[in-house]
Amino acid sequence: MSYCNAVENMTGDRRALHKAYHDFLYGFPIHDDNELFGRLILEINQAGLSWETILKKEQAFRNAYDNYDIKKIAAYTENDRERLLADAGIIRNRLKINATIENAKTIQKLQKEYGSFEKWLEHHHPLSKEEWVKLFKKTFKFTGGEIVNEFLMSIGYLPGAHDADCKIYHEILKTEPLWAQTGN
Incomplete structure (x- = not known):
């Protein structure tokens, strides 16, 4: 269905x-890099869980991750990691939290090279699903086939x-x- x-x-x-x-x-x-990143955060956190769980927690994710501000998340410290691990409003998975912080740093690099996360996506479009998955796995942490597929479908790619x-x-x-x- x-x-x-x-x-x-x-x-x-x-x-x-x-x-x-x-x-x-x-x-x-989506044309805003922070919102694009927010969608990626949600898709990563959905892995192994229902989408309904993520939808119910979306505002808590937005609050916990500084409104998905890439610059702020890339600068998170060990104290921020511990804060996130203690936040019952989000998914408290160390691998997913670490991936989010590292992915923010990666997006900053892509922004410097391409002008924006969106322009990086546009630069690689069109690719097949398999090609996108390979690119995301090479570029980002915690991005498997379903995460990449859902992320790209959810943003119109x-x-x-x-x-x-x-x-x-x-x-x-x-x-x-x-x-x-x-x-x-």
């Missing part, structure tokens, strides 16, 4: 939580976020996602 159909079959608060993400965020291009008969699919097409521009 696709995410589109699954959301439509949910009820109550659960449906409201997923519908807000599905209708307004999932698959739409790979197709598949929505079914073609989903009304949001047609809204996303209006934003000219990169996957639609290359005919993927």
